Amino acid sequence: MLDICLLGTGGMMPLPYRWLTSLMARYNGKSIMIDCGEGTQIAMKEKGWSPKPVDIICFTHYHADHISGLPGMLLTMGNAERTEPLLLIGPKGLARVVNSLRVIAPELPFPIEYLELTEPEHRIPFDGFCIEAFRVNHNVICYGYNIVVERIGRFQLEKAQELDIPKQYWSRLQKGETIETPDAVYTPDLVLGPPRKGIKLTYCTDTRPTEGIVKNAAGADLFICEGMYGEPEKKDKAREYKHMTFLEAADMAKRARVKQMWLTHYSPSLTRPEEYMDGVRKIFPQAVAGKDGKSTDLLFEE
Ligand SMILES: [Zn+2]
Numbered sequence: 001m002l003d004i005c006l007l008g009t010g011g012m013m014p015l016p017y018r019w020l021t022s023l024m025a026r027y028n029g030k031s032i033m034i035d036c037g038e039g040t041q042i043a044m045k046e047k048g049w050s051p052k053p054v055d056i057i058c059f060t061h062y063h064a065d066h067i068s069g070l071p072g073m074l075l076t077m078g079n080a081e082r083t084e085p086l087l088l089i090g091p092k093g094l095a096r097v098v099n100s101l102r103v104i105a106p107e108l109p110f111p112i113e114y115l116e117l118t119e120p121e122h123r124i125p126f127d128g129f130c131i132e133a134f135r136v137n138h139n140v141i142c143y144g145y146n147i148v149v150e151r152i153g154r155f156q157l158e159k160a161q162e163l164d165i166p167k168q169y170w171s172r173l174q175k176g177e178t179i180e181t182p183d184a185v186y187t188p189d190l191v192l193g194p195p196r197k198g199i200k201l202t203y204c205t206d207t208r209p210t211e212g213i214v215k216n217a218a219g220a221d222l223f224i225c226e227g228m229y230g231e232p233e234k235k236d237k238a239r240e241y242k243h244m245t246f247l248e249a250a251d252m253a254k255r256a257r258v259k260q261m262w263l264t265h266y267s268p269s270l271t272r273p274e275e276y277m278d279g280v281r282k283i284f285p286q287a288v289a290g291k292d293g294k295s296t297d298l299l300f301e302e
């Protein structure tokens, strides 16, 4: 199960009742945050989540509305007596940007590790899941992210019996472990069927629509996408500032055949995003105007 919360849904500046766009995902005891603008730690607190167990923070890009909350977040994590390392992932320049911000948060009780993205696409594996980063099209270097939870194949009892694999090893093989005994080596592929469909979350902001996003979001269980402008007539403005309209986001959701889409990163002038959703749902029916604190559990298909 991948536990998701859209902590905020604002673009450019935090507003009363609307924090800046940030996502929190939890899987198997690990917490991943994407983007950390001003006030993100308050949004987390409102949700009742502790900042201490955040293990990875990914940044889409270094505009202030996506990273200015970092120094305060780091200090709060330090005050919570975190000692485990924190991994930061972001476009080239990450260490330089973070070290500049850390002038006001120099002493922390935990180490920071950096993973700078330099290629158009990256796949970063962790235990049981992976983070995929892909370049998008904004006015500075910007990446979208997938969080993918893999699911190994079904355990095939008949095969285990046929191969005379001792019963005591079955559950470990089922979890993907390789077992070595003095007489034999048992690998999971002996008893597991083909990998099954896992869980995929796609998050992308700030960007124009691109074919790369459609490709990378393909089949996602949840597509969280920027919708800077609800008004379809703001398409030219969206093009100029390298953002997109709700309708452009809906068109990508449709073409990527995602299961559902949540919009986020609203312009501060857009006070009632719901007002524009009828037009969006004509293009992609499973679209929702994201709201601060909106959460869901993404589950494996049975
Ligand atoms: Zn932004």
Ligand SMILES: [Zn+2]
Pocket: 061, 063, 138, 206
């Ligand atoms: Zn931006």
